Amino acid sequence: MAARTIPLAIVFFFGVLMTVQFYIPHPVSQRLYEMVLDWMNGVSAAAIILAVGSLVKHHWRKISRRENVVYSGVTLLAFFFMAFLGLFVSIAEDSLFQTLFANVQVPLQATMFSLLAFYMASAAYRAFRARNLEATLLLLAAFVLMIGIIPIGYLIHPKFADFAQWVLNVPNMAAKRGIMIGVGLGAIATSVKIILGIERNWLGG
Amino acid sequence: MNNLIHKLTHLNRQTIYGILALGIILPLLFPLRLPEHVSPPVQRLYDYIESLPEGSAILLSVDFGPDVLPETYPMFLAVLRHAMARNIRVIGICLNPAGIGLGLEGIQKVAKELHKQYGTDYVYLGFKPNLGATMLGLGEDVHKVFPTDYYGTPIDSLPLFRNVRNYNDIALVVSFSGASHPALWVAYANARYGEKIAAGVTGVMAADYYPYLQTGQFVGMLAGMKGAAEYEYLVEKLFREKGLPTPPPFAIRGMDSISIAHLLIIVLVIIGNIGYFMERKQKGA
Amino acid sequence: MHLSTDPWVWVAAILSLFIFSFLYKDNPLYKFAEHLLVGISAGYYLALYWHNGMYPNIIAHVKDGNLWYLFPLFLGLLYFAIFVPKYAYLIRWPIAFLLGAGSGIAIPATFQASIYKQLEGTLLNPLNTYPSALAVFNALLIFFGVLLVLTYFFFSKEHKGVLGATSRVGIWILMIGFGASFGYTVMARVSLLIGRLHFLLGTWLGLLRF
Numbered sequence: 001m002a003a004r005t006i007p008l009a010i011v012f013f014f015g016v017l018m019t020v021q022f023y024i025p026h027p028v029s030q031r032l033y034e035m036v037l038d039w040m041n042g043v044s045a046a047a048i049i050l051a052v053g054s055l056v057k058h059h060w061r062k063i064s065r066r067e068n069v070v071y072s073g074v075t076l077l078a079f080f081f082m083a084f085l086g087l088f089v090s091i092a093e094d095s096l097f098q099t100l101f102a103n104v105q106v107p108l109q110a111t112m113f114s115l116l117a118f119y120m121a122s123a124a125y126r127a128f129r130a131r132n133l134e135a136t137l138l139l140l141a142a143f144v145l146m147i148g149i150i151p152i153g154y155l156i157h158p159k160f161a162d163f164a165q166w167v168l169n170v171p172n173m174a175a176k177r178g179i180m181i182g183v184g185l186g187a188i189a190t191s192v193k194i195i196l197g198i199e200r201n202w203l204g205g
Numbered sequence: 206m207n208n209l210i211h212k213l214t215h216l217n218r219q220t221i222y223g224i225l226a227l228g229i230i231l232p233l234l235f236p237l238r239l240p241e242h243v244s245p246p247v248q249r250l251y252d253y254i255e256s257l258p259e260g261s262a263i264l265l266s267v268d269f270g271p272d273v274l275p276e277t278y279p280m281f282l283a284v285l286r287h288a289m290a291r292n293i294r295v296i297g298i299c300l301n302p303a304g305i306g307l308g309l310e311g312i313q314k315v316a317k318e319l320h321k322q323y324g325t326d327y328v329y330l331g332f333k334p335n336l337g338a339t340m341l342g343l344g345e346d347v348h349k350v351f352p353t354d355y356y357g358t359p360i361d362s363l364p365l366f367r368n369v370r371n372y373n374d375i376a377l378v379v380s381f382s383g384a385s386h387p388a389l390w391v392a393y394a395n396a397r398y399g400e401k402i403a404a405g406v407t408g409v410m411a412a413d414y415y416p417y418l419q420t421g422q423f424v425g426m427l428a429g430m431k432g433a434a435e436y437e438y439l440v441e442k443l444f445r446e447k448g449l450p451t452p453p454p455f456a457i458r459g460m461d462s463i464s465i466a467h468l469l470i471i472v473l474v475i476i477g478n479i480g481y482f483m484e485r486k487q488k489g490a
Numbered sequence: 491m492h493l494s495t496d497p498w499v500w501v502a503a504i505l506s507l508f509i510f511s512f513l514y515k516d517n518p519l520y521k522f523a524e525h526l527l528v529g530i531s532a533g534y535y536l537a538l539y540w541h542n543g544m545y546p547n548i549i550a551h552v553k554d555g556n557l558w559y560l561f562p563l564f565l566g567l568l569y570f571a572i573f574v575p576k577y578a579y580l581i582r583w584p585i586a587f588l589l590g591a592g593s594g595i596a597i598p599a600t601f602q603a604s605i606y607k608q609l610e611g612t613l614l615n616p617l618n619t620y621p622s623a624l625a626v627f628n629a630l631l632i633f634f635g636v637l638l639v640l641t642y643f644f645f646s647k648e649h650k651g652v653l654g655a656t657s658r659v660g661i662w663i664l665m666i667g668f669g670a671s672f673g674y675t676v677m678a679r680v681s682l683l684i685g686r687l688h689f690l691l692g693t694w695l696g697l698l699r700f
Contacts, residue, residue: 002579003579003582006583007583007585008586010586011586011590011593012590014587014591015591015594016594017591018591018593018594018595019593019594019595019598021594022397022595022597022598033345034342034346034349035558036338036591038349038562039561039562039587040335040337040338040588040591041543041547042543042547042548042562042563042566043562043565043566043587043588044334044335045333045334045539045542045543045547045566046543046544046562046565046566046584047569047584047588048334048535048536048540048543048544049570050569050572052532052535052536053569053572057573071521071522071525074525074529075525075526076529077529078525078529078533079528079529079532079536080533082529082530082532082534082537083536083537084533085533085537086533086534086536086537086538086540086541087536087537087540091355091537091538092356093310093313097534097537098309099498100534101306101530101534102498102502103501103502104502104505104530105271105303105306105527105534106274106307106502107502107505108506108509108523108526108530109271109527109531110274110275110506110682110685110686111505111506111509111510111686112524113682114683114685114686115509115510115513116679117225117229117679117682117683118221118222118225118226118683120675120676120679121222121224121225121466121469121473122218122222124473124474125216125470125473125477128477129481134661134665137662138669138672139474141666141667141668141669141673142670142676143474143673144669144673145412145669145670145672145673146470146471146673146676146677147471149431149673149674149677150431150464150467150468151239151240151241151242151460151461151464152239152464152467154240158242161242161244165244165245166628168415169419169628170632171635171667172666172671173415173416173632173635174663175635175663175667175668176413176415177608177611177612177632177635177636177639178636178640178642178643178660179413180413180604181604181636181640182640182643183604184600184603184604185605187600188596188597188601190593191593191594191596192593194589194593195590195593195594202582203582204582222513225680225683226687229680229684229687230687230691233691233692234691234698272682273682274682275682275685275686276678276681302535302538302539303531305538305542306534331538331541332538332542332543333542333543333547334542334543335588337596337599338595341595351546352546352547353546355542388603388604392596392599392600392603393595395603396598396602396603396607397599397602408675408676408678408679409674409675411671412667412671412673413671416608419611419632420607420610420611420615422603429674429677429678429681430677430678430681430684458688459681462680463681466676467676467677470676
């Protein structure tokens with residue numbers, strides 16, 4: 001009961017409440033609705049326990065097994081130090097907490113993603129081939145965009161920029177709208193199935 | 206000749222990396238100063254903010270992290286500068302945990318440049334983890350979703366919130382994001398409360414959001430570093446007219462490198478295709 | 491050249507170089523930087539989830555005597571159940587709450603924003619695109635474009651005959667859309683590299699004139 005029935009009942013109750021409230025905003029349901037929205041932020045915030053707990057457990061286990069002790073040690077030390085600063089010292093803009101964020105987390109994360117530029121260029125050179133009509137259309141649309149959105153494209157001829165905007169506003173828009181409607185229908189169907197307890201994969205084993 | 210074509214069509218990984226790096230570094234060292242051409246979605250957002258009366262409040266949502274910083278951070282700064290220079294009150298929030306510090310840094314930086322007062326001209330409310338609940342909650346009561354600002358000060362004590370209760374008192378929401386946040390703002394804040402939404406998005410997401418421009422669900426949109434450069438250009442013009450010191454144009458300078466990198470990548474793809482078709486012909490022969 | 495004298499800029503620059511070293515091959519400097527990033531960001535998130543989420547949205551209310559907030563507090567604490575194998579199933583309760591309420595708010599919002607408004611834009615206000623001499627032609631192209639793309643996603647019938655032909659044109663339109671996304675993605679990826687090189691050449695080495 002506690003393992004399956006109660007979670008399914010919780011999903012059903014809050015799912016129906018929040019859907020119905022959209023269409024029938026009665027003062028009583030309105031108050032409950034506002035409170036549930038507030039609860040959602042609180043419970044979502046508590047989910048950090050799960051993320052951080054799993055991370056600590058994973059690295060602690062590695063250290064106890066003497067695997068990658070140095071690297072796991074770096075992760076745990078950095079974690080505890082940063083959490084200590086944030087929880088017990090200060091989170092203001094001139095604090096050590098924010099300085100570490102700006103000068104360690106930001107450059108590391110930004111540089112990691114900047115590597116993608118190299119991989120993208122190399123992959124485009126190696127794999128972006130006009131093998132058939134579909135691939136050729138994709139390639140041509142990409143070229144139109146890449147020239148049309150840069151200042152040099154506008155300097156070559158202002159119509160380049162106009163044509164790129166047309167591609168974005170008309171055929172691209174039709175494609176993305178088709179996808180959006182399809183994804184929207186799928187999302188609604190999945191939500192209904194979850195609320196009604198038909199979709200239960202989230203319960204796990 | 207055949208030898209040269211063979212070499213060009215079989216470049217190794219390191220050579221490609223080197224060519225791309227040079228294509229970006231050289232224009233940074235020797236700027237080309239290419240002129241900016243403002244596209245309609247950017248102009249529409251600029252015009253909308255221009256049309257707001259002084260003292261209106263707008264909400265800027267920092268929905269990006271350091272992973273997309275060079276695209277979205279300059280947009281955030283440019284829109285902040287525009288709003289603050291026009292004496293529009295700014296409420297900063299963040300819906301991406303990796304962006305909390307970036308929002309704080311950006312809003313304080315621009316406020317300092319334009320001598321704005323915290324609590325009266327602008328506030329930073331910080332982060333909330335549940336996107337949908339936050340976006341809907343702001344339509345009911347900001348004070349409930351954000352009982353305190355980023356620093357833990359109760360927002361009831363901040364003068365800006367004396368007459369700001371919910372979306373009725375917020376003229377526009379601009380979401381800066383590298384993910385689906387702007388679509389959620391449309392679904393929750395626009396669809397339910399009729400709030401005006403605009404977006405500053407990364408290049409990766411930009412093409413996906415064009416349906417929202419056509420329906421008017423987006424007031425305007427800045428797409429990637431190009432959108433940021435266009436907005437920087439408009440703001441620079443405004444600052445000159447107002448006699449304010451012009452801010453350093455990060456994205457405008459970046460567009461020089463993007464122009465060269467785009468041309469290089471197009472050439473690389475064409476070379477790759479020449480090699481592919483030559484090999485296919487040889488195999489067929 | 492005006493090298494930065496700020497030690498934090500040096501820290502950021504050296505860490506950036508550690509990450510760039512991965513372009514050559516995986517190495518201990520990269521691994522160190524990677525593990526440091528994971529630790530720093532986890533600590534950062536924990537502190538801010540507490541200050542911006544758990545404390546103001548639950549704990550402060552309970553402290554003020556608002557007992558309604560004992561419910562989310564209880565659900566939030568159930569996340570700890572995952573670390574006690576015997577009671578690990580209790581973690582389904584907070585997940586059920588977020589999933590139920592999240593699905594509930596998503597249904598009407600998705601319908602309104604992603605379906606109703608999109609159909610309205612296609613059928614009722616197709617001339618809404620930027621004014622041009624081709625407005626009517628564009629409107630027709632958008633209408634048939636959306637229709638053809640949707641036929642491609644219609645999997646209840648085999649793609650043969652008329653449906654086969656329309657879904658094939660639907661693919662062409664999709665390809666133009668994906669091409670547009672790719673073109674923009676190239677700009678996006680290059681922008682990220684520009685950001686880092688701008689920092690290294692400008693802020694750190696002082697080689698750029700601002």
